Every structure is written in structure tokens, then in C-alpha cells.
Amino acid sequence: MATTDDGTRTPFREEVRSAVTARAALLVTGVLGLMVAFITSYAGAFHHPRPTDVPLGVVAPAQTAGQLVTKLDRLPGSPLDPRTVASERQARQQIADRRIDGALIVDPRGTTDRLLVASGGGASLSQALEAVVRAAEKSQQRTVRTVDVTPADRGDSRSLTSFYLVVGWCVGGYLCAAILAISHGARAANGARAAIRLAALALYAIVAGLAGAIVVGPVLGALPGSIACLWGLGALIVFAVGASTLAFQSLLGIIGIGLAILLIVILGNPSAGGAYPYPLLPPFWRAIGPALPPGAGTWSARSIAYFRGHAMTGPLLVLAAWAVGGTLVTLVLSVFRKRENAEEGQAAGRTA
Known part of the structure; x- marks a missing residue:
């Protein structure tokens, strides 16, 4: 037992409840679940690659x-x-x-x-x-x-730079959205605040896209292809992931960050076709990869670098869908939240 300032003893059970709240225990359980999912997803995707069709x-x-x-x-x-x-x-x-x-x-x-x-x-x-x-x-x-007939560039070992570049953009997208949410509540209080967050995310996406393209291009010489095209692709990826993360947070609060990690990191990265392109992946990962931002981004980055931008329409539509969907969900839910806050304020005024 611990002793309080007035000399009384606090039961150990109460100490545990104070040190680890029910909310913290729930979040830790969620983190454990994400960890197990991470191991399962990566090991499941990569443990036995074999060509299929x-x-x-x-x-x-x-x-x-x-x-x-x-x-x-x-x-x-x-x-x-x-x-x-x-x-x-x-x-x-x-x-x-x-x-x-x-x-x-x-x-x-x-x-x-x-x-x-x-x-x-x-x-x-x-x-x-x-x-x-x-x-x-x-x-x-x-x-x-x-x-x-289309060899990987000398600085692009095993054609993995595209994948790592896209992973970096995705990480930047959901971390930026998480910071914007943590700074003043996971759920935007009104439409104006949601719009400001999305505008800040868009500016960040433009800078992040350019930074990534410059690093893998002129700085490291790790990836050929148009800097302008890679810049545009990077901005779209960062905004799509960030807007989706904001939408998840609008739906679920801070738990929405965990959902973003589940979709982008745990499911999206191993199914992106980076280390092992789609025909080498098991059916589940091969099926979901093209529909998630890391997969659509990796395919597009390789197309820009080595295939003159061919076969990019589908992946770009996927990224645009995540960007537009995340934006709309974030804005719509913020409007509903403003109404709820107004109704709660009116009810509190009547009972006061």
C-alpha cells in the first residue's frame, strides 16, 4: 500500500487503477493487437514468395x-x-x-x-x-x-527505392495528420477547423512531395524519372494518407490513428509490391495491395521511373479516391459535430 499526504494508506488496487486507467489498458490492448497483426501480415506476405500467374x-x-x-x-x-x-x-x-x-x-x-x-x-x-x-x-x-530490357538504375538496388520513397511519404502523411489532431483534439470541433487542418495538410503534402523527389533524385541519384512527376505523385500520396487519417480520427477519435496504421503500415506496406511484386505475393495481399495507398504509390513511382508513366490511371484514381474520401468524411463529420456541440450547449443552458 502507498501512503497519502494525510497519512492514510491507499489500497494497492486503487493504486493500480490510478497508474493504469481503463482507457490506458484498452489502448495498450489495441497496441498489442496491432503488434500481432504486424507480425502476421509481414510474415504471411513474405515467408514463402512464389510466382503465380x-x-x-x-x-x-x-x-x-x-x-x-x-x-x-x-x-x-x-x-x-x-x-x-x-x-x-x-x-x-x-x-x-x-x-x-x-x-x-x-x-x-x-x-x-x-x-x-x-x-x-x-x-x-x-x-x-x-x-x-x-x-x-x-x-x-x-x-x-x-x-x-528495362533494367533498374545503378543507384536503385533491386528496384526498391520507389517502395521506400512511397513508404516515407505515407509515414509523413499519417504522422502529420496525427500531430494536427493531437494539438487540439482528434475530432475537429467545426467545419472551419477541419478545413484549416486539411489546408495545412495540403501545404505539408506539397513540401513533402518535393523533398522526397529531390532526395531520391538529385541528392542520392537513387531513382530516375521526372522530378516534377514524382513531386506531384508524392504530394498526392501524402495528402491521401493524411486526409484518410483525419477521417479515421473524426470517426473514432485517437483510435483512428491505430486504424490508419493498420491499413497503411500493417496491411499496405507488405502488399505494396515493393520487396516482392504482386505475382509473388499470396492471394490476400495480392488482392488488397492495388487498393491501398502504398501499393498504388509504389506502382506509380516505378511507372514514372522506368516505364514513361504508363499504366498509372488506375493507381492514380485509387489515390484520388482516398484523398477525396478522406476530405469529405472529415468535413461532413465536423459539421455534424458542430451541431452536436450546439445542441449540447443549448441543453446545458436549459438545465442550468
């Missing part, structure tokens, strides 16, 4: 193309999703458009074929594709020579 173009003579596609399609575990392509030129264009991840160019006059890959879209995927095709070719007494 990797889009592969096949350029071969007409009389053998169909048979070869059928054999590749029936490989154990379905690692490939092969389809015939009319020419090597078309195959290279489809790789550049991010419609396929590689192409097998069959030499009808010899036994050595070529495999076109694009390590700029993910080195681990290119290596996995090469391993599968080599094994398939070996079973047919043929060999394959790999040609990287």
Missing part, C-alpha cells in the same frame, strides 16, 4: 506457339499466365506498357531462346520469372538467355 508473352512460330503456351500454362503451381504475341517488337512494347512482365522469344533455327525481363519493375520478379522459364526450357532440351 505472371503475365508472359510468347513469340514463336505459328505452328508451335499454341502448343508452347499450353505447356507453359500447365506448369505445376501455375507460375505463368502466358499468351502469344505477334512479334518481339510488340512484346517489348507490352513490357513497356506494363501489360506483361516478360516475354519468351523462341529461336526457330536454334536451341537458345531469349527471355526479355524488366528488372525496373522489381528485381525479385524478374529473377523468379527467369528461374521458372529456365526450368521449363531445360525440360525441352533448350536453353535461354536473359535480356533485361
Whole structure:
């Protein structure tokens, strides 16, 4: 027991209740749940990567193309999703458009074929594709020579800079929103205050987007591509994540920060296609990745860096949806909260 100022003893149970409140215990339990979810999500996504339905173009003579596609399609575990392509030129264009991840160019006059890959879209995927095709070719007494048509930049080890850049932008987005909420209440008291928070977030997003693009570009030389395009992408990612976090806080208070961490960090990062692109991830993570900001951002950053901005419409719409949705929810709930506060004030005035 502890002793109070007047000399009386406080029961140990009361000391525990004072030291760890029910609210604190609930929050700690939530943190424990997030920790377990973090371990489960990352270990589940990364513990056994294997290729599944990797889009592969096949350029071969007409009389053998169909048979070869059928054999590749029936490989154990379905690692490939092969389809015939009319020419090597078309195959290279489809790789550049991010419609396929590689192409097998069959030499009808010899036994050595070529495999076109694009390590700029993910080195681990290119290596996995090469391993599968080599094994398939070996079973047919043929060999394959790999040609990287879109290699990762020298300063971009294993094409991971895009992923780390986007992770940094996402972290900046939800931390900025959390600080804005902690400074004066998780839920904005009225529409004006919510609008001010969103405006401050927008200004921060513009600066953060530029800072990230400059660091990975001119400063480190870690990522090629347009600085202006990366800047715009970064600003959109930061604002989308920040606005969503503000919306979660408007709905749930401080617990909304935990929800943002769950979606962005615990579910979003391992499913983003960074360390392992989508075809190497288990079905659950492959399905949710493109719909979350880290996945949409990583895909877009790689498109800017290595694929001339191709195949970005869908990911940009995803990011825009998070940004617009977060903004609308934050503003609408702040208006309702203002009305509730006004009604509570009127009721208090009548009972006084």
C-alpha cells in the first residue's frame, strides 16, 4: 500500500487503477493487437514468395506457339499466365506498357531462346520469372538467355527505392495528420477547423512531395524519372494518407490513428509490391495491395521511373479516391459535430 499526504494508506488496487486507467489498458490492448497483426501480415506476405500467374508473352512460330503456351500454362503451381504475341517488337512494347512482365522469344533455327525481363519493375520478379522459364526450357532440351530490357538504375538496388520513397511519404502523411489532431483534439470541433487542418495538410503534402523527389533524385541519384512527376505523385500520396487519417480520427477519435496504421503500415506496406511484386505475393495481399495507398504509390513511382508513366490511371484514381474520401468524411463529420456541440450547449443552458 502507498501512503497519502494525510497519512492514510491507499489500497494497492486503487493504486493500480490510478497508474493504469481503463482507457490506458484498452489502448495498450489495441497496441498489442496491432503488434500481432504486424507480425502476421509481414510474415504471411513474405515467408514463402512464389510466382503465380505472371503475365508472359510468347513469340514463336505459328505452328508451335499454341502448343508452347499450353505447356507453359500447365506448369505445376501455375507460375505463368502466358499468351502469344505477334512479334518481339510488340512484346517489348507490352513490357513497356506494363501489360506483361516478360516475354519468351523462341529461336526457330536454334536451341537458345531469349527471355526479355524488366528488372525496373522489381528485381525479385524478374529473377523468379527467369528461374521458372529456365526450368521449363531445360525440360525441352533448350536453353535461354536473359535480356533485361528495362533494367533498374545503378543507384536503385533491386528496384526498391520507389517502395521506400512511397513508404516515407505515407509515414509523413499519417504522422502529420496525427500531430494536427493531437494539438487540439482528434475530432475537429467545426467545419472551419477541419478545413484549416486539411489546408495545412495540403501545404505539408506539397513540401513533402518535393523533398522526397529531390532526395531520391538529385541528392542520392537513387531513382530516375521526372522530378516534377514524382513531386506531384508524392504530394498526392501524402495528402491521401493524411486526409484518410483525419477521417479515421473524426470517426473514432485517437483510435483512428491505430486504424490508419493498420491499413497503411500493417496491411499496405507488405502488399505494396515493393520487396516482392504482386505475382509473388499470396492471394490476400495480392488482392488488397492495388487498393491501398502504398501499393498504388509504389506502382506509380516505378511507372514514372522506368516505364514513361504508363499504366498509372488506375493507381492514380485509387489515390484520388482516398484523398477525396478522406476530405469529405472529415468535413461532413465536423459539421455534424458542430451541431452536436450546439445542441449540447443549448441543453446545458436549459438545465442550468
